[in-house]
Structure formats: structure tokens, C-alpha cells
Amino acid sequence: MRSDVLELLREAGGCISGEKIAERLGVTRAAVWKKIAALREAGYDIASAPRSGYVLRSAPDRLIEAEIAKDLGTVLVGKKIICYDAVDSTNLVLKQLAHEGAEDGTVVVADRQGTGRGRMERPFFSPPGKGIWVSILLRPTFLPQDAPKCTLMAAVAVARAMEHFGLRAAIKWPNDILHEGRKLVGILTEMSAEMDRVNYVVIGIGINVNIARKDFPEDLRDTATSLMQMKGEPLPRVAFLQELLRALDALYREVQSDGFAPVLAAWRTYAVTLGQTVRVIG
Structure with missing residues (x-):
């Protein structure tokens, strides 16, 4: 009520x-x-x-369902939004919900994560009230081999949300968004699949929104940054998350109907590692 x-x-x-x-x-x-x-x-x-x-x-700039859902206008992504003050990991929470039958487009948001992580199990700094720590559940019709491209789709969605606030994204292959070489955003995509069918994809996105340089742990101050540092002023977290969900909703529906080609073309316009040698650690 x-x-x-x-x-x-x-x-x-x-x-x-x-x-x-x-x-x-x-x-x-x-x-x-x-x-x-x-x-x-x-x-x-x-x-x-x-x-x-x-x-x-x-209204507060708090990541709560009533604020995020207000005038959101998406078709799939964000049909159901679940918000927590704190969780260990939004991806872990959403994967459990996926196993319990959560619907396509379900979103889990937390104000703070205790054990947020990125690729290769690297910890992701997730302080309360300063960032956006969100996971999105997709139940796509494409084949399992296409699921990793969801990371690129999410990166393009973040880039478009940034553009709405006058910020230009630089995407580093495969899942980081940078500003002047320092990390703004991390993306972790996880999947449950069978041989020829995707059960679900969970895309976790961590965005450093209003974190001052002094608020980062000392060992991250030279390698991480935030949208606030990039913009020179705080950004509204709710409004940014809404733009992200709108962008991801549009891209996901486009992928479902037309495949990943348009997303890959958009990704290339933001990529800063095209033409460079990359080292793959397996």
C-alpha cells in the first residue's frame, strides 16, 4: 500500500x-x-x-522500486523490480530467483553489495549510496553460443545511458567501461544453458556513480573513477538507472527480433581496443 x-x-x-x-x-x-x-x-x-x-x-535519490518504476516505460526489462538495502551479490540473488521461475526482464538492485565480483572472481568495490549495483535476468530465444554477446549489449546500454547525461563511454574489451584509462563500469554475464537452449542469462552491472576519489580504497584510486568525477558533479542514480534499463530493453528486443548484428555495430563505435593486441588469460 x-x-x-x-x-x-x-x-x-x-x-x-x-x-x-x-x-x-x-x-x-x-x-x-x-x-x-x-x-x-x-x-x-x-x-x-x-x-x-x-x-x-x-523524493529521495534512493534505488527503490517506486522511484525506478515511475515513468520507466519499458516492455520487458524492468517489468518486475526487486530492491534490497544490501546483498552479498545481486547476481547470486537473481540466479536463485531464476531457478525459482522469475520472469524474463526481472531486475534486482542493491544499495550495497558485500561480495560483488567481476571477471576472474575479482572483487568489485560496491559502497552504499554511491553506485548502481544491478542484475538483469533474460530468458532469450537465441542459442547458447550467442549468450556472451549479452556483455557487449549491456556495455552499449550503459554507453547510451551515459550519453543521455552528456558523457562519452570508452568500452574496453570485453566488459569494462573506462574514462581516461580508469574503470567506471564492470559487467559480469552468467548463463544457465543446455546443449541447444538458454535457460537464462544474468547480466550484472556495477557502476561507480557518485564516488569521490578519496572514497575509493587506496589501491583503487589510480585505476578506478566515477561518473561524478567524469561529469564534475553528482548524477541522479535513479534517473541513470532508468535510462540504462530503457536502453537495455530496446537493445534486447532488437536482438530477439534481428539478432546481434546491430548491437555489435553499435559496440564498435564505443570500443577503444579495436585494432589493438589483447592478451587472453584462460
Whole structure:
């Protein structure tokens, strides 16, 4: 019901009485008051006045379902969004949900990860309130050999979200996005498949959004950076995540209908390692 109260506050565009909210939702005024208190606890600035009611002044830049889903407008990616304050790993959580039958496009977001990791089991620094730590579940129709290309698809989606905020991405093969040689974004794609069928793909994306240089561990300060450092000012995490999900939704639907060729062409426009020698460690 908390999201229902929030929607009524937004819909009102000004004051709305507790009595009217209770009437619209078919609950008691005491129940409304509890939900208002919960919204305030979550960071919403809700003013109240006797005989006038409640008014929503501002919403927090917190990665919570009600904010991410608001005006998202996607078709597949983000149909279901599950948010956590903290998890060990969003990929681990979503893989378990996938085994339990979670639907195509399910998104898991955490404000903090305890054991986030990248390729080759490298740890990924995931502090609270500073980044976007998200995993997306796909149940595609393409063959297992095409699944690794989902990493490239995710990188293009991040690049397009960055462009929305006036930032140019530089993609380093196969799964990092850099700025001036320092890491902004890491992507980890995992798959469950049979010989000729993909059961699911989980794409984990870690984005350093509003992390100051001093906030990184000392051993990462020269190799990692953030969108805030790149932009010169903090970015709204909710809005950035929405742009990412919109971009990924469009790309995924394009892949399902037309294959990966358009995604690969887009990826090449951002790639900084084309024509360079790369070392593969297996």
C-alpha cells in the first residue's frame, strides 16, 4: 500500500487529506498515517498541515522500486523490480530467483553489495549510496553460443545511458567501461544453458556513480573513477538507472527480433581496443 499512497500524493500535485487517501484506498486513516511515516523514513519529504492534508515536496535519490518504476516505460526489462538495502551479490540473488521461475526482464538492485565480483572472481568495490549495483535476468530465444554477446549489449546500454547525461563511454574489451584509462563500469554475464537452449542469462552491472576519489580504497584510486568525477558533479542514480534499463530493453528486443548484428555495430563505435593486441588469460 505504501506505493499506492505515494502515487496518490503524486497525482494530487498538492495537498491531499488523509481522509481522502483512506477513502480512495479503502483503509483507515491510521493505516495511511503509518504509510506516510514509512515513506518519510525512506527519505520522502512529505509535509502535513491540520485541515489541509499531506503534500509531497521531494523524493529521495534512493534505488527503490517506486522511484525506478515511475515513468520507466519499458516492455520487458524492468517489468518486475526487486530492491534490497544490501546483498552479498545481486547476481547470486537473481540466479536463485531464476531457478525459482522469475520472469524474463526481472531486475534486482542493491544499495550495497558485500561480495560483488567481476571477471576472474575479482572483487568489485560496491559502497552504499554511491553506485548502481544491478542484475538483469533474460530468458532469450537465441542459442547458447550467442549468450556472451549479452556483455557487449549491456556495455552499449550503459554507453547510451551515459550519453543521455552528456558523457562519452570508452568500452574496453570485453566488459569494462573506462574514462581516461580508469574503470567506471564492470559487467559480469552468467548463463544457465543446455546443449541447444538458454535457460537464462544474468547480466550484472556495477557502476561507480557518485564516488569521490578519496572514497575509493587506496589501491583503487589510480585505476578506478566515477561518473561524478567524469561529469564534475553528482548524477541522479535513479534517473541513470532508468535510462540504462530503457536502453537495455530496446537493445534486447532488437536482438530477439534481428539478432546481434546491430548491437555489435553499435559496440564498435564505443570500443577503444579495436585494432589493438589483447592478451587472453584462460
